[in-house]
Amino acid sequence: MLTATDRIAAVTDTLDLDAIAAAAELLAHAQHAVALAGAGMSKESGIPTFRGEGGLWTRLGEPPLNQYETFAADPRRWWERRLEEAQQPNEFAGALEAAEPNPGHVALAELEAMGVLGHLITQNIDDLHRRAGQRAITEIHGNRHWMRCTACGTRWPRDEITIDPQSLPPHCLESACGGIVKNDTVMFGEPIPFGALLTCERETDQADCFLTIGTSAVVYPAAQYPVDAVRRGVPLIEVNPEETPLSEIASVIVRAPSGEALPRIVAAVRARRAAAGRAP
Numbered sequence: 001m002l003t004a005t006d007r008i009a010a011v012t013d014t015l016d017l018d019a020i021a022a023a024a025e026l027l028a029h030a031q032h033a034v035a036l037a038g039a040g041m042s043k044e045s046g047i048p049t050f051r052g053e054g055g056l057w058t059r060l061g062e063p064p065l066n067q068y069e070t071f072a073a074d075p076r077r078w079w080e081r082r083l084e085e086a087q088q089p090n091e092f093a094g095a096l097e098a099a100e101p102n103p104g105h106v107a108l109a110e111l112e113a114m115g116v117l118g119h120l121i122t123q124n125i126d127d128l129h130r131r132a133g134q135r136a137i138t139e140i141h142g143n144r145h146w147m148r149c150t151a152c153g154t155r156w157p158r159d160e161i162t163i164d165p166q167s168l169p170p171h172c173l174e175s176a177c178g179g180i181v182k183n184d185t186v187m188f189g190e191p192i193p194f195g196a197l198l199t200c201e202r203e204t205d206q207a208d209c210f211l212t213i214g215t216s217a218v219v220y221p222a223a224q225y226p227v228d229a230v231r232r233g234v235p236l237i238e239v240n241p242e243e244t245p246l247s248e249i250a251s252v253i254v255r256a257p258s259g260e261a262l263p264r265i266v267a268a269v270r271a272r273r274a275a276a277g278r279a280p
């Protein structure tokens with residue numbers, strides 16, 4: 001039977017330690033790193049991916065591309081369907097409920113607390129980054145535990161919105177607004193909230209190091225941010241077990257799951273900063 005030490009050694013054997021050291025070296029000198037996280041991080045917490053082998057949509061078919069159009073045409077009917085669906089067993093919802101932050105989520109939150117990571121842009125809706133302690137975060141596809149007004153863009157935790165089946169759809173809590181409220185998660189065909197896009201662009205412009213983690217970076221606008229950063233001469237670190245379209249412009253590639261790679265990278269950053277007499 002393997003002991004804990006054996007297991008760490010076994011993991012280390014499969015990791016590219018030179019790549020981890022190179023990533024740590026870049027981050028140790030960064031003051032406002034920006035990270036883009038994708039479905040790979042959620043997958044390591046047991047949440048099924050949508051696309052790719054075994055993905056939810058690969059098996060069950062993609063949702064209709066006009067989801068948002070359907071909602072906008074008849075929000076009341078859309079809400080009625082959501083309430084009906086909530087009564088039925090759902091594999092994805094079950095996996096989301098059961099998911100816990102993994103060591104990769106925790107490591108990213110530590111990198112923020114150390115003053116290295118300035119902002120996290122995530123494509124994940126599962127709330128695991130927040131639960132791990134991440135604070136500066138833009139969820140470009142929304143958060144499943146939040147609701148959002150389609151008129152003014154205000155967001156609230158789901159529990160703060162009363163959903164009365166006799167009075168659908170729910171309306172904005174800002175009395176002067178009166179807009180229709182929907183889930184915060186962004187549907188197919190729905191524009192990403194403008195404020196979120198502005199924040200991502202501003203953060204990307206400020207980045208002095210950029211990380212992509214567990215994302216194949218093929219979905220826009222997220223795919224554009226690392227490209228924009230690299231164009232300004234900012235180094236890109238890719239953490240992903242698979243090759244992606246960004247691999248060819250990355251300065252450092254760590255070919256490993258984030259839950260294995262990130263804790264080691266963050267430990268190495270901490271050691272470098274301590275050695276340089278900076279705050280750990």
Ligand SMILES: [Zn+2]
Binds near residue numbers: 150
């Ligand atoms: Zn509103």
